[in-house]
């Protein structure tokens with residue numbers, strides 16, 4: 001198949017009709033740790049069902065990342081996994097990490113594998129849509145009248161900033177210290193802001209940039225560069241800037257005021273976990289990580305949830321919704337993506353809930369939720 005560049009992918013999402021041609025695609029699965037394998041299994045079942053009903057051929061291969069890769073070969077991102085990802089049309093990841101690998105003095109960490117695959121594939125744009133399902137309006141800890149009408153697309157910069165800045169340690173005793181620097185270049189800010197502005201043009205035409213320009217030098221560069229891009233290239237898009245601390249508050253006070261939000265790596269990480277409480281659970285939020293070419297990587301925004309791993313109670317819907325994003329953004333299969341989203345909506349309408357969204361009510365397990373989505377896809 002043709003690999004689409006990120007701009008055409010986004011544009012195809014908003015403007016071009018879906019293809020009806022049967023498609024062959026090579027999908028790499030990276031189940032990872034904790035609940036990762038449990039939820040990826042369900043998303044794979046969903047993708048297999050879609051392939052069958054729409055006449056596509058999806059080939060899956062599973063590869064190691066994170067803690068399991070450390071245990072097996074001492075490396076959280078083996079070269080074999082990188083090679084498989086490079087050859088893939090799209091990648092679906094579960095989660096990495098867990099207490100077993102949390103020793104601060106360990107040589108490496110599961111999270112290093114995830115950061116490295118993002119960097120290796122140049123996945124600088126992390127799309128995190130905050131979509132509310134009407135059926136879950138009362139699953140949120142926030143009041144229905146506050147969250148109603150919320151529909152936000154976060155664009156989190158994913159391969160720069162403090163996550164990838166120079167770091168080090170030194171000294172002893174009270175003088176022992178550690179540092180990690182936050183660096184952003186003009187080019188890095190321009191490309192993510194451009195993408196966010198284009199996304200805004202395809203929806204509510206409003207963009208909010210979030211920074212900490214009152215304190216941080218890289219945020220001041222971010223603000224200046226973003227303003228220039230918006231003024232020169234997107235004068236039609238309604239644009240504003242908000243400081244990250246205030247944004248944390250606005251998100252739970254007036255979430256429905258926001259359309260597209262663009263921000264740096266760490267702020268985007270934190271704000272989207274907070275935003276997961278709008279739809280009601282981290283278990284509902286998918287994400288897509290895209291670069292200027294090559295395969296996209298799709299994953300839930302949550303982690304490996306060690307507290308519930310192995311119990312078959314994790315919510316697989318975030319990963320299933322990530323597989324819908326995979327079909328849309330990497331394979332150009334809009335109707336197929338929509339069919340998954342509608343199936344998810346249907347199971348929620350039927351009152352089916354995993355424990356995280358049941359809020360004390362009756363809950364079903366991971367596999368039953370996956371089966372329910374598969375059933376709705378086949379009727």
Ligand code: NAD
Nearest residue numbers: 095096097098282283301302303304305307308314315356
């Ligand atoms: P977490 O996201 O794993 O879990 C936070 C809380 O949300 C937990 O109570 C968990 O049970 C719940 N939760 C998360 N996903 C759920 C789901 N699908 N269904 C039901 N409940 C769900 O965050 P954490 O506990 O802070 O981190 C655990 C590990 O995961 C750490 O090692 C961290 O580094 C890693 N992590 C990985 C990723 C990733 O791979 N993309 C993302 C975040 C955290």
Ligand code: IPM
Nearest residue numbers: 096097111114115269301303
């Ligand atoms: C996420 C996670 C990762 C991040 C960690 C596990 C490296 O929290 O995908 O949101 O901070 O980006």
Ligand code: MN
Nearest residue numbers: 269270273301
């Ligand atoms: Mn996170």
